[in-house]
Amino acid sequence: MPSDESESEREEKEDRRDRREKREEKRRDKDDDRERGGAAAGAMRHLTGALSASVRDGRGARDGPYDRPGTNGANGAATARGAPEMGADGKGRGRMAILPPPKKTMDRSRTCPFLLRIFRKIGGHHGIEAFAERGKEPVECELQVYAWPDVTLRELADLIKDVAPEARDPKVRLAFNLIYPDKSGKNVSTTLGTVTCSKRGQDDDKALSSSKFQTGDLLDLAILQ
Template structure:
């Protein structure tokens, strides 16, 4: 996966290419990575007006990666710096934010969704296959399940412990 993450410290991760997609894989040893600006928010996507007039949403990750990076790979890089998102059952909903070619505004379109601890249909979608263009942004809505292990608990029990049966 060889993507570097630059967000107050930085980290690196390794793995193979995109199996079974029929795309050209990038030689990550010889190809210079691109800077991917990723904006995250909990339970919702950022609004388009937050990207207007040179502004961006406040929570940003800068990830150095390649065009063959998959949504699952990006999810794992986000989890490296966002400990709450490591819970099993956490959903990552990806959208690309890009400038409109005719008007001075931004547009959004869905890329896919991944889930921590589960394999999904969108896991192997790469930036290249999603027609990502260098300079576009990625917006991620992170939905963390309730409870300590991704379930149970609920709003009626803030400490998420069950009562004893005796």
């Protein structure tokens, strides 16, 4: 009868089996790693896509810290000044109005007022000949107030009512003319506006600085019943 396997042959078979099992185990580990890597890559791609979509939505819903006029911020409402406005159908709706620059506000607490000479007359204005010569103005009807260049006609009317009783009647209208020298040095007159004591009007908020007024010019005031 044939003899049993020798001890060395059995050890060699076990050794080959162990190596085979280790190779199988390594292969399974590689397959698992590959599957996990693919899943992770897919999740990362999904996350990246979601973040990109969120960023795109965010740009349309909220202005960024560096948005400027002419870029699509706040739901795309901001467009370039003067650029065609687009409707939902993609068709233009004409051109947007160009807004004027904001007004600069004078700080009166840091600006020195100037002396403003006002010459009043009941029933009408003085003739321009009354201001033909400097120093010979009708001083008997002169009012002197301190004001700023941005003083409005309504503010002047309120000051005048404090010192001129005839201007306090609710029916009275105060008509202001500006007296100033032209290029030749001759005084001329131009209309500034009219204020009604009892109610506001379109000239109330007119400021001296919005006219040709310069410090040293005069105002001619007609108190109209």
